[in-house]
């Protein structure tokens with residue numbers, strides 16, 4: 327029997343892989359020591375475990391252990407990278423470039439930096455979420471210290487050409503920071519080959535625990551430094567104070583190791599399932615995929631079902647867990663700012679649903695989802711005055727709506 | 731967001747979904763909201779020209795579950811009321827009946843507006859004096 331509801335919101339968070347949990351448990355009970363306690367075996371075994379995890383995490387992204395700073399998650403990494411570079415390199419310049427479709431943790435950090443006297447340029451995207459590389463190049467000035475562009479977008483999965491971006495950024499003498507929260511562990515990310523200077527990512531999107539993440543800070547060619555944003559005991563080589571979350575870090579390490587082993591087979595299986603889901607749903611009239619179909623995450627699809635409203639649709643999805651807009655903004659009634667940045671009309675932005683598959687998604691679940699979604703969309707369209715008008719050939723743009 | 735039982739019940743089994751011929755003399759149509767705002771409601775009434783009693787009501791709504799439930803409930807309440815009685819339906823009655831949370835009050839306002847717009851349309855068509863409607867929507 328299929329267990330309901332079905333979880334298709336893996337871009338919000340993933341379940342912890344049982345193998346990860348197993349690795350973590352002893353570090354709550356038996357090996358509960360503080361990794362900074364140098365005077366007894368409790369501390370030593372915690373420290374060893376953290377060292378091992380640091381290696382596992384570093385290896386996943388082709389970094390070295392000393393380049394990994396453990397954090398509480400991607401949000402903290404976004405803050406530390408951007409504010410930390412802004413503070414450290416203030417003598418060189420005060421200009422940062424980012425993109426309108428970034429996560430709030432980047433955009434709001436950008437706003438904070440503006441208040442502190444920084445200047446931030448927000449690049450626009452085209453209707454698939456791509457930036458214009460020429461525009462990026464033109465935006466970089468001799469005051470530009472940092473370019474912050476996410477690896478893959480969390481709402482529609484568009485992957486940015488990070489290598490080409492890195493070349494442009496480095497040619498102009500700035501640093502490249504990427505929020506790779508949605509990419510690491512899902513697609514190959516190699517900080518050397520990709521030319522990344524700083525990168526944030528988080529365990530809970532790759533079958534690890536919540537509340538632990540990492541910031542990669544390059545040590546060679548060039549050596550990058552960030553100013554600490556938390557004052558305290560000087561942990562993580564002075565860049566991030568606070569007693570390490572040892573069990574969380576152990577879990578993160580294990581999750582990274584598993585991702586290295588299984589990422590390719592997961593991606594292959596999930597993209598086939600994703601394509602099956604997507605093709606079936608595109609069989610409905612007036613359904614559109616958002617994002618760049620040629621450069622996107624393998625396990626995700628974002629579809630707008632025109633003439634039905636997203637929240638109403640979510641309610642019809644009793645038996646599946648998906649998100650409308652991004653999970654971080656769906657508490658408000660605003661359509662997703664990310665989809666609006668693509669130039670999507672509010673009507674399409676309001677009716678978009680993100681399906682994100684994960685390691686534990688099965689074909690049976692996808693088959694069920696296809697039926698469930700088709701039934702719900704059809705039911706809501708029968709109830710939708712807009713659908714009726716569309717079917718009668720009325721151009722909705724010619725109607726004078728009572729705006730409110 | 732957790733929905734009340736009554737919202738869920740109307741959402742699962744919406745009453746009176748459908749359309750009437752808007753050109754007919756006895757039919758009044760109210761179309762309110764806008765696609766950009768994520769909600770459009772169309773409410774139609776069929777009125778007995780002698781007694782001005784609403785014989786039938788239908789709706790179609792593009793919107794969240796609360797908007798669908800509000801319009802479904804409105805059609806139930808409209809039936810067998812005269813158009814004057816129907817004018818007294820207040821959005822707060824809907825809020826109370828469906829236990830709508832504060833963020834969903836505008837969905838009920840939309841339903842009230844749709845009722846009034848449908849009655850106004852009927853009045854216009856049938857040579858009755860038009861009513862002065864105050865705009866209630868505050869977004």
Ligand SMILES: Cc1ncc(COP(=O)(O)O)c(C=O)c1O
Pocket residue numbers: 337338398399400401402429431476479480505507508528529537539654
């Ligand atoms: C692109 C991106 N950045 C940052 C975050 C925040 O991650 P965390 O929950 O680890 O702070 C998320 C998660 O929603 C994300 O998708």
Ligand code: FES
Pocket residue numbers: 659767768769793794795796797833834836837
């Ligand atoms: S229709 Fe706007 S939230 Fe209900």
